[in-house]
Amino acid sequence: MGPLASRGDLGHAEVMTETMRHGVAQEAVGAAGWRVLLSEIHTYVPTGSYTRGLELVNDIARLAEDAGHHPDVTLRYAGVHVRLTSHDIGDLTQRDVDLALAITAAVRARGLETRIEQLAVTEIAIDALDIPGVLPFWQAALRYQADGYDTLVDPLGLGPSVWFQQMDAPRPERSTFHLDVTVPHDLVADRLAAVLRAGGTLLSDERAPAFWVLADPEGNEACLCTWQDRSTA
Incomplete structure (x- = not known):
């Protein structure tokens, strides 16, 4: 499964388009299991099955729609990779941090965990x-x-x-x-x-x-x- 959604993240997120410095973003999401790579924040969630991964992707889709801000999500049999950036400005904003923290909460609610070891x-x-x-x-x-x-x-x-x-x-x-x-x-x-x-x-x-x-x-x-x-x- 390729990107869940992509570039049109305007709408109800327009008020938070100020670029966030990468060090600030990393500090905000680090404990939640995300890492800054280039102008994006990434995480990986091992799920162990396609079905569990799809359930998590559906959770992420609902959160994204509620926020009016959409990550790129890749679903594979063993896990789910998520990357976030504010496409309208080509960098990180508070929108990315807020959605990352909400996604981590959904991950943990399903008894899963975010992992960073293979991120690149x-x-x-x-x-x-x-x-x-x-x-x-x-x-x-x-x-x-x-x-x-x-x-x-x-x-x-x-x-x-x-x-x-x-x-x-x-x-x-x-x-x-x-x-x-x-x-x-x-x-x-x-x-x-x-x-x-x-x-x-x-x-x-x-x-x-x-x-x-x-x-x-x-x-x-x-x-x-x-x-x-x-x-x-």
Whole structure:
């Protein structure tokens, strides 16, 4: 099951459109089992069966309709993933916090619990000298939608987004592709240690805790990212 509902979250929530700083949002929802990833808050609820998951999704649907604010919900056999953001402003607001807390209450009322261990958002980053020149190729190949000047997104909300990073000069000594993996801020140290134990090399921690640049044994790069130390923190 894909997104429960999506972009038209205006209506009775219009009065609460002020952007919430990500650190404030994280503090508000952390104990309820949610984590800030990029400009969204996420949680995962193991249900153990499709039927229990569907019952929870129905609870979430009722809460969303009452609030006039709608999360993206993915139902799978073993559990339910929920992500919240205020689509009309492209960031977090009090609406997201309020609905997250209401969803957690519904989760607990069913004897379930929110979990954060596997939460992550993956993006594909492509370094390019001429972003307008290369972006249409990838848009056509993926059937993605343009989101601003330098980002492509899956219109179904299923695949990773692709963003293009401006290069000043060719870099033949390194790949122009890498993955950005955004994980919960309080779990990134464990993830970083696991990557290093698995043969990874830390190339740079200059921008940590926003991101760490790592490479596999053949030099292919990935960044581990968090919401921290960014302009919206």
